[in-house]
Amino acid sequence: MLKTVVGSYPAFPQEPSSVSSKIADLFGSYDRYKPALELAVHDQIKAGIDLISDGQVRGDMIEAFAGKIPGMTVEGNISKIVGKIKPLPHSLGASDLKLTINTAKKISNEFDKSELLIKGKFNENFKGVKGIVTGPTTLVLSCRIEGFYDKDKKDDAIIDLAWALKKEVEYLEEAGAAVIQIDEPFLSTGVADINTAKKAVEIVTKDINVPVSMHVCGGIGSVFNDLLGFKVDIVDCEFAGLPENIHALESSNLRGKKIGFGCIDTKKEEVETTEDVSDLIKMGIDLIGEENMIIDPDCGMRMLSRETAFAKLKTMTEAVEWLS
Numbered sequence: 544m545l546k547t548v549v550g551s552y553p554a555f556p557q558e559p560s561s562v563s564s565k566i567a568d569l570f571g572s573y574d575r576y577k578p579a580l581e582l583a584v585h586d587q588i589k590a591g592i593d594l595i596s597d598g599q600v601r602g603d604m605i606e607a608f609a610g611k612i613p614g615m616t617v618e619g620n621i622s623k624i625v626g627k628i629k630p631l632p633h634s635l636g637a638s639d640l641k642l643t644i645n646t647a648k649k650i651s652n653e654f655d656k657s658e659l660l661i662k663g664k665f666n667e668n669f670k671g672v673k674g675i676v677t678g679p680t681t682l683v684l685s686c687r688i689e690g691f692y693d694k695d696k697k698d699d700a701i702i703d704l705a706w707a708l709k710k711e712v713e714y715l716e717e718a719g720a721a722v723i724q725i726d727e728p729f730l731s732t733g734v735a736d737i738n739t740a741k742k743a744v745e746i747v748t749k750d751i752n753v754p755v756s757m758h759v760c761g762g763i764g765s766v767f768n769d770l771l772g773f774k775v776d777i778v779d780c781e782f783a784g785l786p787e788n789i790h791a792l793e794s795s796n797l798r799g800k801k802i803g804f805g806c807i808d809t810k811k812e813e814v815e816t817t818e819d820v821s822d823l824i825k826m827g828i829d830l831i832g833e834e835n836m837i838i839d840p841d842c843g844m845r846m847l848s849r850e851t852a853f854a855k856l857k858t859m860t861e862a863v864e865w866l867s
């Protein structure tokens with residue numbers, strides 16, 4: 544089974560310390576987040592993750608987009624929509640994605656060499672990097688609408704944002720993303736309009752040639768069947784922090800989709816035992832079959848300590864090894 548992460552990793556921006564980095568800082572070319580990204584890549588590879596991320600080290604999943612996309616802004620810690628949402632003239636994440644691929648290649652010569660899909664099945668020997676965007680529904684519902692759009696009718700903003708994110712996803716694919724992941728945690732909250740969300744995800748992923756995953760953490764009991772109707776290849780959910788989610792798999796017709804099987808609780812510092820994780824994965828295998836499972840933690844790991852995040856990833860990959 545392919546092992547991946549949801550995205551974020553504990554990030555420690557580093558102030559310039561060497562003479563050359565201090566000089567670079569004077570000229571505005573020192574990047575505090577580059578060491579944090581390299582550390583996230585290093586830890587993921589060392590823990591045995593196949594499909595890694597850039598660690599999303601530059602900020603949280605809302606502000607990283609709301610602070611940059613035309614029509615959106617961040618004031619204090621409030622994200623706002625203040626004008627018509629338009630695509631960015633340049634990519635937000637492509638250079639970090641390229642840096643992640645290059646860093647990974649330096650650490651391991653297995654990266655970026657194999658095909659992710661072989662005859663429609665995921666290649667378990669695959670090593671690559673995923674590109675991640677926050678979904679249009681989650682982004683709009685996390686913002687205060689203060690201009691251009693009607694406060695009570697968020698659909699127009701969601702669709703405009705979908706077109707803006709489509710451009711970003713194209714940049715990420717071009718930069719070498721093996722998978723595109725759309726984070727839509729708001730779809731499990733009951734406040735999102737599923738039909739608009741579905742239409743928006745279809746816009747974002749239109750003409751994308753790599754597999755698309757949609758991450759929806761939270762309770763999925765009432766929406767799982769709807770999620771399986773989205774035009775994506777992988778639906779990624781949490782099963783460790785919310786064990787009752789497993790019931791959603793019991794009688795589901797997956798309609799050709801793979802399930803991202805979150806099996807590590809990312810909300811608590813306590814590291815689970817390999818046995819507990821492998822038992823949970825085994826329950827998933829019994830319900831939907833190993834060939835339909837991609838193994839990952841429940842959600843991003845930003846809020847954990849680095850030691851805990853690494854130990855949890857290592858436990859997860861060991862649990863998968865036990866079962867293979």
Ligand SMILES: [Zn+2]
Nearest residue numbers: 728760842843
């Ligand atoms: Zn999540």
